[in-house]
Amino acid sequence: xxxRQNVKHFAFKQALTAPVLGDVARGKLVDMHTDxxxxxxxxxxxxxxxxxxxxxxxxxxxxYVAALDYYPEAKAREITHVQANFDFYNHGWTEMMEFPSDExxxxxxxxxxxxxxxxxxxxxxLGDFYPEDGVAEAPSTPEKLDDPIHPYAEGGFADDxxxxxxxxxxxxxxxxxxxxxxxxxxxxxx
Numbered sequence: 021x022x023x024r025q026n027v028k029h030f031a032f033k034q035a036l037t038a039p040v041l042g043d044v045a046r047g048k049l050v051d052m053h054t055d056x057x058x059x060x061x062x063x064x065x066x067x068x069x070x071x072x073x074x075x076x077x078x079x080x081x082x083x084y085v086a087a088l089d090y091y092p093e094a095k096a097r098e099i100t101h102v103q104a105n106f107d108f109y110n111h112g113w114t115e116m117m118e119f120p121s122d123e124x125x126x127x128x129x130x131x132x133x134x135x136x137x138x139x140x141x142x143x144x145x146l147g148d149f150y151p152e153d154g155v156a157e158a159p160s161t162p163e164k165l166d167d168p169i170h171p172y173a174e175g176g177f178a179d180d181x182x183x184x185x186x187x188x189x190x191x192x193x194x195x196x197x198x199x200x201x202x203x204x205x206x207x208x209x210x
Contacts, residue, residue: 025194037085061113086134119170120173
């Protein structure tokens with residue numbers, strides 16, 4: 021998959037594991053991801069998906085923190101995007117997917133160790149990270165699976181994580197974390 025990575029990503033990484041600031045970072049990241057993916061959804065289905073996406077992305081914050089024990093930042097973050105694409109596929113929300121549905125297995129296999137350790141599958145994208153109080157339901161569009169349309173998907177990046185840096189360069193595997201990241205500069209409430 022191709023994702024972006026800049027100093028903000030490292031700031032949020034640090035913030036998610038910090039007391040107090042972690043809750044602020046989590047809320048901002050959930051809101052941001054919900055808004056981004058609702059922007060990719062068909063107009064007619066946006067609002068009916070909001071609560072589901074809020075709950076789902078909130079759970080992926082726990083996945084991200086756990087994945088940092090296995091992988092560097094870019095790969096840990098990519099795992100959460102793979103989870104989201106599993107969920108989108110399961111709901112038939114193909115217009116929201118970041119990679120084509122025929123690459124689901126390849127993305128799963130790259131992170132098989134982490135996914136197996138935490139019960140994550142295409143059919144169960146949250147696995148052990150499924151929240152105790154559940155995830156809000158949202159209507160599916162399974163008919164889209166018959167002839168999936170992926171206007172935002174970028175195929176051909178299933179063999180590794182590809183990171184677009186702030187200057188537009190694409191590197192395999194991600195960047196080194198800068199030494200002088202101040203999470204409060206990027207995360208603290210306005």
